[in-house]
Amino acid sequence: MKSHRNIQCLIFTLIIGFQSLQGQILRDTADINLIKRGVDCIYNMQFEKANEIYRKISHTFPESPIPYLFKGLIIYWENYPLLPYSPERNSFEDNMRKSMDICEKKSDKDEDYAEYLLTDLCDRGMLLMFYADNGLSMDVFSLARSTYHYIRLSFDHTSKYSDFYFFTGLYNYYREEYPDDHPVYRPLAVLFPKGNKARGLKEIQIAAKNSIFLKADSYSYLSYIYISFENDFDKALFFNRTLHDLYPANLLFQSEYIKNLLLEKKYSEAEHLISICDLEKSNQYFIAQLSVLNGIIQEKVYKDIERAKQLYDKGITYLQAYGEFGNEYQAYAYFGLSRISAINGDKSNRKKYRKKAVSMASYKKVNFDD
Secondary structure (H helix, E strand, C coil): CCCHCCCCCCHHHHHHHHHHCCCCCCHHHHHHHHHHHHHHHHHCCCCHHHHHHHHHHHHCCCCCCHHHHHHHHHHHHHCCCCCCCCCCCHHHHHHHHHHHHHHCCCCHHHHHHHHHHHHHHHHHHHHHHHHHHHHCCCHHHHHHHHHHHHHHHHHCCCCCCCCCHHHHHHHHHHHHHHHHHHHHHHHHHCCCCCHHHHHHHHHHHHHHHCCCHEEEEEEHHHHHHHHHHHCHHHHHHHHHHHHHHCCCCCCCHHHHHHHHHHCCCCCCHHHHHHHCCCHHCCCCCHHHHHHHHHHHHHHCCCCHHHHHHHHHHHHHHHHHHHHHHHHHHHHHHHHHHHEEEEEHHHHHHHHHHHHHHHCCCCCCCCCCCC
C-alpha cells in the first residue's frame, strides 16, 4: 500500500536488505548499531542523519550493493509518494538496478550467495512496489516473472533467520488473497504454487515478535491486512498504534493510524492527532489525506456537512495530482460526498459520487458508511 495500500514491499525490503550484511557488517556490534540507526532515521523521516550513515557505509563497503539499496530507500521515502513523473524516479531506479547488477554476478555456488540473494530480492521488491503502487502493470509483470525463482529460494532460510518468516508469510497470504481482490494479477498468480492465508498471518506474527530488523515491517503489513482484507479494525489498531509510537514523524504511519482510529469510531483521539500534526513539515499529499480524515470527523461527530463537504472537496482536488496514489483517499471523500448528498435529498449526486467512490476504492468495505 497504496496506496499503503500497496505499501507494499517498502519497509520489509529495506530491512531484509540489511540481513545481506551478515558476511561483512553484522559481525561487529558498532556496525549493527549503525545500521539500526540508519533504519530508524529513514522510517522517522530524519534524512540528514540517514545520509550521513549512507556516506559511512559507502566509504566502508565501496564494492557492496548495500549503499545503492540504502540510497534508493532514502530517495523513495524523502520524495514519498514517488510517482512515474517524479524527477527523482530515475535516480531511485538506477540505484536499485545497480545493486541488482552487483548481486546477480554472484553464482549460487558461492559461499556468500545467500547474502546477495537477499539483497537482490530487496532491490526487486522495491521496484515491484513502485510499479504496482503507480499502476504500471506491464513493469510489474516483466520484473515479477524473473523474480519468482529468487523468492522460492528464500523459503530455505526461515530456520536461520526469523526475519524470513515475514517474507514467506507475505507470499503465503498474498498468493491467495491478492488475486481475488485484484483480478488483473490472476494470470500471473496461477503460475505460482498455492499459498495459505492462515499460515501466512502466523508467519508474519512470528516475524513481528522475533525479528531483529523486521518488526516495523511486520506491524505495518499486519495492520494493512487486517484493515483491507480481514476487516478486523480492532486487531489492526494495535499494530498501527505501535508503528506510530515507534516512528511519530512518519506521516504514512500517522495517517494510517488516524484512519484506523476513525474506523474504530475513536473520534476524540483521531481529532487530537490531526490537531497536533505539523503541516509545515507535511507535503500536499499528506495535507490532502488529513483534510479527508478531518472531513469524516466533521460529518460524523459534529454533523457539520457543509464543512465536511469543503474538506472532502479540498482533499479530492489535491489528490488528483497523484494518480493512482491518490485513489484510496479520494474514494473515502467521494463516499462522504455521497452520504452528504443523501442527507440533502440529492439522489442524483448520491448515486454519482457513490459510483465514483466504488470505481476508485480498492477495498469497498472500508468506506466509513457505518
